[in-house]
Amino acid sequence: MKISIITINYNNREGLARTLASVAEQTCRDFEYIIIDGGSTDGSVEEIQHHAAIIDYWVSEPDGGIYNAVNKGIAKAQGDYCLFLNSSDMLYSPDIIAKVVPLLDGTDFCAGDICFLYEKPEVKVVPDEITAYYMFHSILFHQSTFIRTALLKAEPYSENYRIVSDWEQMLREIVFRNATYKHLPLIVANFDTAGMSLSAESDKLLQKELTAVRKKYFSPLIYKDYVELAEVRAEGRMKQLLMMYNDNDIFMKKILHSYYSKSPLSGDLKMLRNVIKKTCRDMFS
Numbered sequence: 001m002k003i004s005i006i007t008i009n010y011n012n013r014e015g016l017a018r019t020l021a022s023v024a025e026q027t028c029r030d031f032e033y034i035i036i037d038g039g040s041t042d043g044s045v046e047e048i049q050h051h052a053a054i055i056d057y058w059v060s061e062p063d064g065g066i067y068n069a070v071n072k073g074i075a076k077a078q079g080d081y082c083l084f085l086n087s088s089d090m091l092y093s094p095d096i097i098a099k100v101v102p103l104l105d106g107t108d109f110c111a112g113d114i115c116f117l118y119e120k121p122e123v124k125v126v127p128d129e130i131t132a133y134y135m136f137h138s139i140l141f142h143q144s145t146f147i148r149t150a151l152l153k154a155e156p157y158s159e160n161y162r163i164v165s166d167w168e169q170m171l172r173e174i175v176f177r178n179a180t181y182k183h184l185p186l187i188v189a190n191f192d193t194a195g196m197s198l199s200a201e202s203d204k205l206l207q208k209e210l211t212a213v214r215k216k217y218f219s220p221l222i223y224k225d226y227v228e229l230a231e232v233r234a235e236g237r238m239k240q241l242l243m244m245y246n247d248n249d250i251f252m253k254k255i256l257h258s259y260y261s262k263s264p265l266s267g268d269l270k271m272l273r274n275v276i277k278k279t280c281r282d283m284f285s
Helices: 013-024 044-050 066-076 096-103 132-137 149-154 165-176 200-217 220-243 250-260 264-284
Strands: 003-009 031-037 057-060 081-084 109-117 122-124 145-148 181-192
Touching: 003 013, 003 066, 003 096, 013 044, 013 181, 031 044, 031 066, 044 057, 066 081, 066 149, 066 165, 081 149, 096 109, 096 181, 109 165, 132 165, 132 220, 145 149, 165 200, 200 220
Parallel strands: 003 031, 003 081, 031 057, 109 181
Antiparallel strands: 081 145, 109 122, 109 145
16 A cells, blocks of 8 residues: 655744654655655755655645645656655654555544654554544544545645635544544554643634534534533532542642532632633633
8 A cells, every 4th residue: 555645844944854754764665755845945845845855746836725735746646645744744754654564554534543742742643443532522533544545636735715624624534434444553643742732813713613513514413512521521520620639739629619519619610610611612622
């Protein structure tokens, strides 16, 4: 099985250099490498030209947004599977493609695990089995998910969304069109979390797009149930986190007391619930 690795970049030369280096060091060359640059002016083009030997196709021109750029890459892809490794994303190890290729067997979505590069790196493991509820509140990481190219060419990413089109495609194909899925028990990529936080405006747009997609695909009853279930699970996790604090922590004791009893602070329960809801959104989006 041949893989098409597709990198989207715009004015991120440093991140692109890290991505290029991780691709260049692969011991297995059973892939093609495609870079779609949005007309960068920060030296990214020179970085691409410097690595021309490992690149099968590249272009630098204005685009209509990230998913327009992604769709350009899909149109050029000739491999059996696509992997979207955007600038700053890095393949986990020099032999990871060599390990993955034998595991690609025609399954529509082959999803590996990913390492988030926080101050203390954290590995995120995707499930062995996918449920509708999982896809409602979560996503398979595009940096570590190999998607069958024919599926993407048949219906490329929607360009009506600015943030959630990759999730929308996974939700549609896996939950509503019975696309096949399997978990690859490998860490496929590193995800650089630097600059990951969203602005208030972007966060608002994210929530708007998530809600629009969920309401598009799920009936009102299922939508309501899944939202409430997500909140209940988030509150349960919050309780566990609070319980982990030392009993001598007066502030935490007050929060616990106000949360689980009718104390003078119980009026802040609504605020706490809002914090939990936001935490839930951040965790599940």
